[in-house]
Amino acid sequence: MKVDWFTLIAQIINFLILLVLLKYFLFDRIVRIMDRRKEKISQKLEEADQKKAEAEQELQEYHRKQQELEEQKEEILAEKRKEGEETKKKLLEKARQEAEGLRNQWIQKFSQEKEEFLNDLRREAGQQIYQISHRVLSDLADSDLENQIVKTFLKRLDNLESDREKEIKKTLGENKHKILVRTSFKLTNEVKEEISDRIQKRFSKTHEFDFQQSDQLKIGIELKIGEHKISWNINQYLDTLEEKFREKLEEQEMVKTSESAKTQEDDKKAGEIHGSNDSGREKSESESQQKNAGED
Amino acid sequence: MDISPDSIVYWQWGPITLNATIVFTWVIMLILIGISWMVTRNLSEDASLSRWQNFLEAVVSTIKGQIKDVVHSGAEEYLPFIGTLFLFISLSNFLIFVPGYHPPTGSIYTAGGLAICVFFAVPVYGIAKRGIWGYLKHYISPSPFMLPFNIIGEFSRTLSLAIRLFGNIMSGSLIVAILLSIVPLFVPVVMEILGLLIGQIQAYIFAVLAMVYIASATRSHEKQEAKTNNSDK
Structure with a gap:
């Protein structure tokens, strides 16, 4: 069999061409x-x-920001709440102070008025008592009352403390003082003599006596040797009466202040108490005046 | 009766003969290159592909996958050679249902030419991979006594490659031709279908064997390299 070299080589070349072209046109591309x-x-x-990672990061960022905002909100709220409470406390304190101030003012005013009232009362009572006593005493036997006053005075003179007696004696010994005897009423000569006898007996010396009548004493008798003074006076009783009055009023005041302390809540109430007190006081004053007039 | 397409001569001028083998080889070449050129003129990088591009990509990636099964790595180096072998043989065997067509693979010269190409490709790839001494060393492995057998094996496998393809395709055509004269109806069709199947199997076998031969020339080098790498470590 003859070998067809041409076909063989042609096929090899064909294949190589195909290889190159397919490599270029097909496989490589x-x-x-x-x-x-x-x-x-x-x-x-x-x-x-x-992008997903970025998105997740952003989401985390967003979450973090949201949380921060939440925290800030909480903080602000807490702050505001605190501020509000502080303001409330301040306002309450202010209100309490104002109420306290008003109360003090009222107490001051009240005590002032009480003082005035007491003064008025003392004057009035003194006058009334004097008038009443005077009327009573004058209605009763004149001489008897006067004698009684003198007796009381003399008894007082007898009961004089020894220290004072010595001092008076000393004063009398040093200077020749006039012994001044002032009375609110007219003394009879007998009485005058009795008084001078008793004094001379007491201090065992003769002295000049000066008897005077004075309205200042209201009802009473007064012995004046130099700076020493021995007296019996209705004023003393009036003073005691005044003292009693004062005590009574103070007691009442104590009760009132304790009550107001219990009910001290705001200025309004304090104002109301003040107002009602004012009106009460006015009422009592007018009542006492009416009473006085009735007695007159 | 024509046993081989070589005997069908269309034109002759001295030693130059234009027989059916060469002509149909050109036809197949034209078809392959034409389709490739047409399709790869405008390829798409995106997800949307033309049908032809999709088809060619599928073909190429399948061939690549097959090569990878044999060599495991560096499949792209062998892809044009093995791919061209397979596509040429496959198309040439596929077109046998066309009337008047003579498969060029049915010619001993075509099969021989392809086998000679493989015969030369083996040392080319081997030397490129391992160097000339590395390649030559593989003839005296596992021992120098094997040298004559290795050399004989080199030639005999090339021969067997050529004869296998030629014999299968030629016999297929021959059987159909014989059957046509004996039972002209139906039976030749079955044989034709069988011939199509055998043709594709032969294309696959030829390409895979070529790959195995080339791989055997390059792989021992890879093994050695792996060994030295391991000892270095």
């Missing part, structure tokens, strides 16, 4: 395009991963 697509896809996946 297809492989390149597939690789490129693969790369592109992986790139896209990578991008997607990156």
